[in-house]
Amino acid sequence: MKNTMRLFWTMLKIGLFTFGGGYAMIALLENELVEKKRWMEQEEFVNMVAIAESTPGPIAINIATYVGYKTGKLPGALLATLGVCIPSFSIIYVISLFFDRFLAIGWVAAAFRGIQVCVIFLILSAGIKMLIKLKKTPFSMTVMALTICAMLAIDLFAINFSSIFLILISGALGLTVYAIGRLREGRGRE
Numbered sequence: 001m002k003n004t005m006r007l008f009w010t011m012l013k014i015g016l017f018t019f020g021g022g023y024a025m026i027a028l029l030e031n032e033l034v035e036k037k038r039w040m041e042q043e044e045f046v047n048m049v050a051i052a053e054s055t056p057g058p059i060a061i062n063i064a065t066y067v068g069y070k071t072g073k074l075p076g077a078l079l080a081t082l083g084v085c086i087p088s089f090s091i092i093y094v095i096s097l098f099f100d101r102f103l104a105i106g107w108v109a110a111a112f113r114g115i116q117v118c119v120i121f122l123i124l125s126a127g128i129k130m131l132i133k134l135k136k137t138p139f140s141m142t143v144m145a146l147t148i149c150a151m152l153a154i155d156l157f158a159i160n161f162s163s164i165f166l167i168l169i170s171g172a173l174g175l176t177v178y179a180i181g182r183l184r185e186g187r188g189r190e
Helices: 002-017 022-036 042-054 059-097 099-104 106-133 138-156 163-189
Strands: none
8 A cells, every 4th residue: 555655646746747748747757667666667668658659548647557557456556547637637627717817927928938848858858768768670760760751741741640640550560570570480490
């Protein structure tokens, strides 16, 4: 129960002090879960982020649920998810009560412009850390290069294409390479 409550407070802290959504949380989550608490290894964290991104729902909630379940089974999953959600829900609820008046305040608008810049940095920082720690195999580098080219082409030509399809295509490529490897293993044994 003590570990489950530590998990709850960790996720509450992450939810409270991270602005910009799930992607902005990735750097803080990595710091807390991998480096400080050592609840998982770096490779597992990278895999968890990939799974959380490719499953329905907000990435931060998916990550919290995964870590909670891994650490404390069902009670851990529930408390971790609740912990990461409470701050956002509370803040958004209060803002919604005064939304029009809230945005009309000059210093609030200025603060949000500053936060936007910070969020971009947090997302970029998390991406660079994951890229540095990525196993640099010919397959992973090829998929990364193709994905970057596809994303640039989609943006440059203003093509309406969901990034979900890029995730699904990359997953299908990974499964294909895995299946080919298994077939080669089977033939090598014969």
